[in-house]
Amino acid sequence: MSRGVTKLEQPTRLSRETLVSFLEEMLLIRRFEEKVEERFRAGDLSGFLHVALGQEAVAVGVCRTLESDDVIASTHRAHHHCLAKGMTPNALMAELYGKLEGCSRGYGGSMHLYDLATGNLGANAVVGGGLPGIVGAALSFQLRGEPRIAVAFFGDGATNTGAFHESLNLAQLWSVPAVFVCENNHYAESTPSHQHMPITDLSRRAEAFGMHCVVVDGQDIEAVYLAATEATAHARAGNGPVFLVANTYRLTGHYVGDPQVYRPKGELRELRETQDPIPRLRELLGVDEESWSALEADVKATVEASVEFAKSGTDPRPEDALLNVYA
């Protein structure tokens, strides 16, 4: 495969069954995160919460192309990646409630989720901090001749960090089986891209390392899935790492409660009307009201069950704060 930028304009249609399963998974993530917002506002949840409303197609589209023993690294905005990689809603919600039944036993919280059993090397709340570990994981697979790949999720803001550039350089130099998925949501916290990057085409950053790039509309899950299929196959086949830019939109604030004073007036409303991946897929599939209601009911039951599970969980004992500092 030649190095360069692949623009996927007319993706092959996937089966209806596959697309319906994508819709179910994206809706579960959406309703889960809306529930997280609601419980935070109600005072149930502590800490800093970052939801990914609008970015579900990237997580689901990419993770659906992965094998169970492939690994990912995530960011401070991690719920969608974790659920898409196989973390259960119960384990995630329990973590947000700070319970021992949570994926990090209540020691991590929203920005420090972790689930090695599902191949999740963890959310890293230092922007760009997850990429070096992905290079090391991919290097391990290569050294041992295993057909696994490692995938880093990060945002446009992370591409300004030294960790990003060191990681892409090493990955390409050693031709390790890694995929770098840039969720370009056009804001680094409150700072719009044009204020933090002197270029607009993010693929140029990876081209500087000679890395194969794929750019895709991150609100079109079919396109994301097909682009990720190409990217992961490229890496798995030993052709080297891939930089996958998914242009997406955060249809909410940086954190739950963000007044978003940095957004131009009307931007959020317009984006919600035009760039929401879930209605877009629903429309493509022509899901009728009855089926939609049934789907909503299923998802709601799962989300409510996760809240009940979390609420009935166990608080870590204060004296156990010192456990596990060392292995």
Add this chain to the structure above:
Amino acid sequence: MPELTYLEAIAQTLRQEMERDERVFLIGQDIGAYGGAFKVTNGLQEAFGEWRVIDAPLSETAIVGGCTGAALMGMRPIAEMQFADFVSCGWDQIVTVAAKQHWRAGTPIPIVIRLPSGGGFAGGPFHSQNPESSFAHIPGLKLVCPATPSDAKGLLTSAIDDPNPVLFFEHKHLYRRVRGEVAESRFTVPIGTARIEREGNDATLVTWGAMLHLAVEAADALVEDGASIEIVDLRSILPWDRDAVLASVEKTSRLLVVHEDTRTAGFGAEILATVAAELFEHLDAPPRRLTAPDCPVPFAPSLERRFLPQVEDLVTALRELLAY
């Protein structure tokens, strides 16, 4: 038993551990054909190949972070910082990621970071530091500072075995200056255990790394005064052997801590605070510390000599401690 230099002991350990465990690999700048800036890894790439002894670009963040990712996938990486000073470029991946991983996730991170440290070469402010105290404040890390060839081997073997991130401070000034008997076969020195270099009754001198050798000279000088100094070679900074230090000070009632790192919030402060709190009523003199002053390591030999504790400084400090 064969005699090896400190550097040879480290090199032998790396070779033995790589032969023993194929999960062990080395990564660092110029460590391959070039053999490393100090030639510690000389010949290892030839012996084990370029994917066991990996020459990396100037990317401390990605090297340390890469080791963490590889460790999570079951490998046993050993990273070399070319100079200990450069570890500042990998701080986030050590302190934020590796040190906290087991606590938050329950997964071990068996990585070793080798840090050629210390002054005495006119290396100047970016090539002479002893940054152990900066990391001593980070729960989840282990820090070792061997002073002898045998301890270098035993502690490095333990570090490679350890399921936690271990920072291995190897003092550059000792590489070719100290020789000692080192067992040929594999052995370990438990991390967190001090060693009594010599027994004494009149005062306890606690130190580690290159300063141990000055401590021995100073204690020899005090013999002429009729004083016997007990020297505790701490060997590990995190965890540190509180019991050994407290037992010695309880016996001698006087304490001098010597370290090459700067003074304020240096690890000597932790030892003094512990001794003051635990043994207040046993002390015959205020606990003292002799350290580098609070400034960067200077280049000019005259300045560097002023910066680094000298044998005569130790002798003076011990005499004052004994005269109190």
